[in-house]
Amino acid sequence: MRFIHTADVHLDGEPARLAGFAAVVDAAITHDVDLLIVAGDLFDHARVMQVTVDEAIEELRRVPCDVIVVPGNHDCMDERSLYHRVDLTVAGPQVHFFGEPEGRWHTIDALKLAIWGRGITEHLPTFHPLETYRHAHDEYWRLAVTHGFYVPPEETTTRSSPITSGEIGALTCDYLALGHWHGFLDVSAGDVHAYYSGSPSIGNVDIHVLEDPSVNLVTLDPERGVVVERVPIALAEAPDPQLAAAQRLTAISRD
Numbered sequence: 676m677r678f679i680h681t682a683d684v685h686l687d688g689e690p691a692r693l694a695g696f697a698a699v700v701d702a703a704i705t706h707d708v709d710l711l712i713v714a715g716d717l718f719d720h721a722r723v724m725q726v727t728v729d730e731a732i733e734e735l736r737r738v739p740c741d742v743i744v745v746p747g748n749h750d751c752m753d754e755r756s757l758y759h760r761v762d763l764t765v766a767g768p769q770v771h772f773f774g775e776p777e778g779r780w781h782t783i784d785a786l787k788l789a790i791w792g793r794g795i796t797e798h799l800p801t802f803h804p805l806e807t808y809r810h811a812h813d814e815y816w817r818l819a820v821t822h823g824f825y826v827p828p829e830e831t832t833t834r835s836s837p838i839t840s841g842e843i844g845a846l847t848c849d850y851l852a853l854g855h856w857h858g859f860l861d862v863s864a865g866d867v868h869a870y871y872s873g874s875p876s877i878g879n880v881d882i883h884v885l886e887d888p889s890v891n892l893v894t895l896d897p898e899r900g901v902v903v904e905r906v907p908i909a910l911a912e913a914p915d916p917q918l919a920a921a922q923r924l925t926a927i928s929r930d
């Protein structure tokens with residue numbers, strides 16, 4: 676069984692960001708995967724225009740496999756959330772949205788796969804995305820999907836939605852799909868393969884990480900275990916370097 680993990684698409688009406696998401700969907704089709712995971716921040720903010728929502732739904736409609744979407748901090752499940760007016764599941768029965776405050780498990784029996792997903796309800800230092808994870812589904816491959824700020828071993832943070840290395844190592848899943856950091860990053864701990872995928876749009880890449888857009892292609896194999904490959908995605912149009920630089924400046928000023 677193989678899946679693609681992406682995050683931090685930040686759709687906001689900017690063509691480069693929609694192109695990034697379209698390239699992710701193309702990759703899911705090309706690699707013929709069984710599942711696509713979007714680990715938060717599919718949208719950039721709660722006030723995106725309906726045309727941007729419709730473009731996202733059109734892309735989700737093209738996905739030929741199951742799709743997991745969890746909210747991030749930019750599209751979090753607070754009282755102003757855009758998900759109170761946007762139902763992504765209208766794109767088709769393949770779309771699974773995880774809006775529950777405590778998270779939930781979802782199983783796909785045909786793949787012997789269980790997915791725990793939880794989005795951000797309030798982006799605060801006191802909100803620990805992994806806090807409500809509970810072990811289940813012994814007999815299946817287990818994935819967890821969430822969004823937050825990674826804290827290495829022996830370190831502490833005052834940043835919002837922290838995910839500590841200790842919390843990752845204490846999970847009982849095979850792979851943890853993370854969003855929030857805009858570059859590829861391996862944060863595996865204990866027996867848990869944990870990764871950030873980075874953002875699929877070059878225009879989103881923050882000042883710390885400037886790299887070609889990619890997704891994580893993950894294979895779950897009974898003999899080889901969890902195999903993670905970082906694969907480049909093909910943008911329909913190469914991003915204009917000046918525009919990309921301007922977008923990076925915008926991203927920095929927003930931080």
Ligand SMILES: [Mn+2]
Nearest residue numbers: 716747748855
């Ligand atoms: Mn984020």
